[in-house]
Amino acid sequence: MAYVVIAFCFGLAGGIVGKVKGSSFLIWFLISAIVPFLGLAAALLYRWDRDELRRQCPGCGKVVKLHDALCTRCGTELEFPDVAIEPESVSAMRR
């Protein structure tokens, strides 16, 4: 019985962390409840794609992640850019 209470508490904490980071409350609630310590740690450490800087491919104009070395659409090799595009999470907040 105690385990259920602990799992529920971790699930709740993980779910809130996930929600704050713009992910799904339910998904992180389940992950944290099933694997309490690891799930919560994963929720805290996970880097959401939405928070990453982006830049535009000079070849085809596709917006890709800043750390991508190759464009995922046209395969152009990408230099580290001078200008980065703000993360999706920031753009979303301004909307």
Ligand SMILES: [Zn+2]
């Ligand atoms: Zn491209």
